[in-house]
Amino acid sequence: MRHSVSLNLKKCRGCTTCIKSCPTEAIRVRSGKATILPNRCIDCGTCVQVCPHQAVQSVRSDFYMLKRFQYNIAVPDPALYAQFHHLDDINIVLNGLLSIGFDDVYESAAAAELLADCLDHRTGDGTLKPELSPACPAVIRLICIRFPDLLGHIAPVITPLELAAILARRRASEATGLSPDEIGVFTIVPCTSQLTAAAAPEGLKRQVVDGAFAIRDVYLALLDPMRQLDMDNLKPMAAGAAGVSWAFAGGEALSRRDKNYIAVDGINNVIRILEEIEDGRMPEADFIELRACTQGCLGGCLTVENPFTAKMRLKGLMANLSPVRPRTADREEVSDILDYTKKPEFLPTFQLDSNRRRAMEKMRAIQKLEEQLPGLRCGSCGAPSCRAFAEDVVMGRASEDDCIFKVRERMQHMAGRTDADEYLPAPFRRHQDDACGGLPPLLDDR
Amino acid sequence: MDDCITLTYQVEGGDLSHAGEASSGVKQALRKLGLDPSVIRRVSVCMYEGEINMVIHANGGTARVDVGLDDVTITLTDTGPGIPDIDKAMQAGFTTAADSVRDLGFGAGMGLPNMKKYSDEMTVESTVGVGTTVTMVVRIE
Known part of the structure; x- marks a missing residue:
């Protein structure tokens, strides 16, 4: 299993704060330093958030990587937009990305709208009810190690970031005539689980992004360039409000057709609801949105703003957007991509012995x-x-x-x-x- | 039995908020033993339904789970009011739960039928005024 969570042993003082908050009991302190049991870690980032010494770090891409490609595309998670104070137009952020080295932007929010539309129109793919959300990689990993019998409730396993990356590369290759591997596609993500998914996607047969940046790093890089933009000549690129809402808890569920849904955020709440489904306490829900972080992706460990303020800001930004952006890819193309996903496998990491x-x-x-x-x-x-x-x-x-x-x-x-x-x-x-x-x-x- | 792992849980009566904890503990243990996920799920449904029954009808009781090499045996013992007509209690939809319990979404009359459905063998022994013992066997292979 690949991970993006790592420990800085110089900073770790062996205080045991992290071992008790880890939802999969994946951390031990040995000889005064924390160590991670790799088969149990789901990269949820809880330890990154609770460590009082900032000793838990994330492994992420460096901006110099953009130099390796002829043409670079940024795929931002909508949580990025909620980090800025006094922002009134998402296009400022998207144009800002164009001025820090990216040639194009493909919003994860736009892919989220396509994904919701496509999932609502899929029939007969055998997904069990209640259907579980595919969007949070930490939750998918949790299900793989702890709730394997519920894997049939998620299909297909693809995140909006991954779908956006696939579509962005295709569009750019068609538009520029470059081969797909001359194009760099980089996601801008709110959490460690999305960093890990960029390198090792749970439901895809191969990697679809070339690197992933943390929202907090991109935030710093954008602050000055955003101020220097010509505000009267911004390129309009923003997706609809429905896609942007996926950044907070409940947004994905709202953008789906099923009206009987529940939206669960916070890893311990997610565990509780999965236990209930396993016990046969099927809630009446047809769809269950699951997010490891409190308040959804806005609560990711690689964001800057607290999730509550961020949610208020995002709602303000959404008020200026059309409900759903006009479709840029047809349903069949997206459906073909979804058919290409693979079922994540049960990882018996808790098993004491194979005999x-x-x-x-x-x-x-x-x-x-x-x-x-x-x-x-x-x-x-x-x-x-x-x-x-x-x-x-x-x-x-x-x-x-x-x-x-x-x-x-x-x-x-x-x-x-x-x-x-x-x-x-x-x-x-x-x-x-x-x-x-x-x-x-x-x-x-x- | 030498080849057996035994897990026991006390289930408190009248406390629906903690119902499911015994089931959760059993699931964790079975995962560690490497049982097939579908077997674990069947055991968890049986455990949970049984737990709820003891909470609602019998003021609590004891859940004992014996994990052998070939099967999992769940024994639920209570000293509650007993079941006067077991055949009737086994019918889907038959319930004696109070309205207050039904308002919470429990007591739909599916407890014993579900336990029978998800186990390979089930026996119910009950004496009115003395208590009830439900034994369920879920085979591993």
């Missing part, structure tokens, strides 16, 4: 060890919970001695039954009202 008998032995060992642990989720061992720690020990990723309570048990033994409370930091000492110590069964003498 079930051995997996069961390991689980018994985990259960046994977990019973002896305090259940405090203190994080001192570097794992997010005692259960995760027990699993790490059994799987050979940690030693039992990494648990401060296990060490205490040994100290107590060595010190000859004296009270071991003095070895422990205050929060972990025994409560005076608690006759049994309020501490784990591991303390009974054996």
